[in-house]
Amino acid sequence: MQRLNQLQRRVREAIMAADADGTEVCAASETVNATHGLSSPEHLRIYRRAVTGTFTRALGQLYPVTMRLLGREFFDGMASRYMRITPSHSPDLAEYGSSFAEFIEGFEPAAGLPYLPDVARLEWAWHSAFSAADETALNIDGLGEVPESDRDRLVFALPASAALLASQYPVHRIWQVNQDEWTGPEEVDLDEGAARLIVWRRGYDMRIDPLQDNEWSLLSDLTGNVPMRVLSNKFPDMATLLPHCVEHGWIAGFQLAESTD
Amino acid sequence: MKETKNLMNAALAGVLALGLGAIADQAAAAKPGFEKCAGVVKSGMNDCGTSLHACAGQATADNNAEEWIYVPAGTCGKIAGSSLKEAAPKES
Amino acid sequence: MSETADVRIRGAGIGLRSQHHQEIIARQPAVPWLEVLSENYYAAGGTALANLEQIRNLYPITLHGVGMSLGSTDPLNFDYLARLKSLADRFEPEWLSDHLAWISVGGEYVHDLLPLPYTQEALDHVVARIDQVQDFLGRRILIENPSTYLSYRDAEMSEWEFVREVAESSDCDILFDVNNAYVNASNHGFAATNYLDALPAARVREIHLAGFAQYDNYLFDTHGERVHPPVWELYQLTIERIGPVPTLIEWDTDIPDLEVLVAEAEKAQTALEAHSCSA
Known part of the structure; x- marks a missing residue:
């Protein structure tokens, strides 16, 4: 199981690393086959895009007003920054994103919109109430x-x-x-x-x-x-x-x- | 101390006078507030986070973080106020 | 682990999506069953669960999950499994399924179905995990072949051999996703019919159908389109080989009107009935 564990860690690091061309992707690609038309790193990047998409889509559903205020492109960029430094610790995506408002507070490109963190807090409160007992x-x-x-x-x-x-x-x-x-x-x-x-x-x-x-x-x-x-x-x-x-x-x-x- | 006691009893008498079962109905008519998602979930982005999970792949661009130079382009342009000027980043 | 427990799930159903809750309750479309994505009902309360309560009274359901992380080298998440069990106790699905994949390692979840290397080490590991899960839930589960976009250099067997060995060794059932087999065959360069020869027919209790997207150098499993013609052809071969197994239409991206899903299910239903008559 040790070999499998090591492989999984390398693949996860390649997928979550900030740099799409960095050492993490290089290291993991040694374990991955190249195929017709796609190199080993390119196979890993398919998963990088998919995982980024999963997190940003989930955050967009939890923070729809924040997204609307910023526009989709800005929001997705901000969300993909957030997900790379904020691991998910639950299999339930509904538990992900509680610290998004704090992240936005320190996010320089959104500094001109000082009300934004509180809008995000309101949306998290909404989400929590929606699924409460x-x-x-x-x-x-x-x-x-x-x-x-x-x-x-x-x-x-x-x-x-x-x-x-x-x-x-x-x-x-x-x-x-x-x-x-x-x-x-x-x-x-x-x-x-x-x-x-x-x-x-x-x-x-x-x-x-x-x-x-x-x-x-x-x-x-x-x-x-x-x-x-x-x-x-x-x-x-x-x-x-x-x-x-x-x-x-x-x-x-x-x-x-x-x-x- | 007696005043506190009287006040407390008056407050509870007020609550008990509301009567069982009346609360929810009265509250509905009490105040407009901001109300939504009463069982109806619309299609589109905002479905109150009830479909976060899927077993399909999501496709996106894999931009490196350094290339990130966007400016907000949503409805934030319609939010105005004096506090924005203080918070605005310097023009470069 | 009764062999006759599945009699209520027959024919071609559709995946339940929250956009369609109200319409399904109001209009009760003629589909024989619905599949529910487990993790979308992990809330403590609220509208989604209340809707599901109503819908469950109208249709038999199955539970399909993405959160077990069966292939992960982390310890099993028993908090997750306990919540799944209570969901199953409340809504009484005909069966539960998840994927032959991993979504987490080191306690961190990536929420995407990542492939296992097809090695003896991974096989032994995942078989032991499925054993544990089946013991905990007190029932046999179905495992699904996922769509994959990479393969590992140290593979010791093919993916269809891996799926078969996992099912046989752990005594679990199989959810055969025909679209995923087609996508993988194209992405990794093998004949999808290899699956049909390898799968133990008696264990295949459900089939999935969905639409993929064609990108530059690979197929991507978006569940965002109608089922493609070559996947319908592979489906036809599948039911000829395995029998008229209950079939589900999945749609997760750009979810269309309910009628579109129902029409896709009717197409599968027609194929299933044609097979039943000729058998």
């Missing part, structure tokens, strides 16, 4: 059964699909005007201002909801498991804010924190 709405009957003396220990939870996303740019508007079905004007003014968003799924419906300041603060605290006792001190409008968030579906579960007394 199915969930039922908050169990209000169960909540009613919590004794009054335990209410200060209640910890509410966001839907499992939910991600909170803050950006200094109106990325939800950029996302919106770059959907296939959008028919309005495609112009967005970045000076419209910052976005605070919850990206989540209600049943099978995907949603991006812009949040008000107090909604954002409460939901952020909930992701940190802050109990009711603390929240009721912090939010003077709690009597309306909490039902409001529940009504929207942004709160899907609850549990009782360990007693601190």
Whole structure:
């Protein structure tokens, strides 16, 4: 098996190496037959192109707005740079590409588009919500059964699909005007201002909801498991804010924190 | 402390008043937001990442990284704002 | 490992693609079965799985995967296999298949079906892996001959001998991709009919058909076109030799309207029925 292992490593290195004419391709081509019309390195390059295509196509499906903003050629070039320095560690391609936004942040040719990393973050949150576990709405009957003396220990939870996303740019508007079905004007003014968003799924419906300041603060605290006792001190409008968030579906579960007394 | 207790009970009373089963329906009508992919997946590029896998080969160019000199040519041209000027790379 | 478990899969089916979910549920086209790409349903929840739940109630299905990495020298990925098993438990496919290939080494996945060298070492290795997989899943799997664009200098046998030996030694079944055999025959310079003489007919439980692309110096398996005439000819020879084995139309690039897939499947169905009558 050692011979086979060595061969597989050489072939993988040839396929993933940055340089199509580099030493990795040379080394692996010693193991590969030449045929009519194709040299050994050319046989390996067929796989280089196929693998690049597989990764860039997958990233294009996960980041369609990013691709649309940049155009296909730019996006594919950027994605093929990313895939050469970012190995996939899962047989499931849906788990690939979570660090794409961080990569874009440091990607010099895209530096003129400062909102782009946050658009990519929004798209990853969308992808994650899309495939998150199915969930039922908050169990209000169960909540009613919590004794009054335990209410200060209640910890509410966001839907499992939910991600909170803050950006200094109106990325939800950029996302919106770059959907296939959008028919309005495609112009967005970045000076419209910052976005605070919850990206989540209600049943099978995907949603991006812009949040008000107090909604954002409460939901952020909930992701940190802050109990009711603390929240009721912090939010003077709690009597309306909490039902409001529940009504929207942004709160899907609850549990009782360990007693601190 | 009593105020906190009152506030907490008021908040929970508000939640319990929403009633079982009413939440999902009300939320649907509550706020426009940005909603998509309600079971319908369109053909084309954007199918919400539900067909990432295939056993067919993908063909692309095998450009060396050094040859990479593209400029963005998508809809980013329609995004305007003062912050772009600060971020723009120097003209060369 | 029942020999009669396949009675529900007959005739010519099509590969299920997410673009067609809604239409298949609404219109229920007359195809006898559907093949599902396993890894596209590895999500924890959501629309794709909900659609599949509905579709599964309308059609018998098979599961076809690209993630086993059967030929890899890495340890088997049991997390992957456990997810596959739970998918199979939920959707009850007639059978599961994957490819005689490797997609990973050193824990890194390239997500493309890379060929094995046709050596005794690779044969022993992949046979042991298939044994492990079949033990874990508690059922026999089908392995598919992949399309390949390179061959190794240290080969000790032909690819059709390799496929046969793997199947016989691991007691697995075969998914014979006629298009891949045609593509490989052209790319590596052999007669595709070598496959027909070598394959143990009783193990071939499924056939794949798809369209390749013709590039300058080689054929490339894009699954992006109708099945080409010479592949239909090889298919005809295959069912004459092996019998009217359940056949699947695969299409993955530039996926067309559902009717196009159904029409391709009907073409295969006609060939299968003609064979059944003459037999």
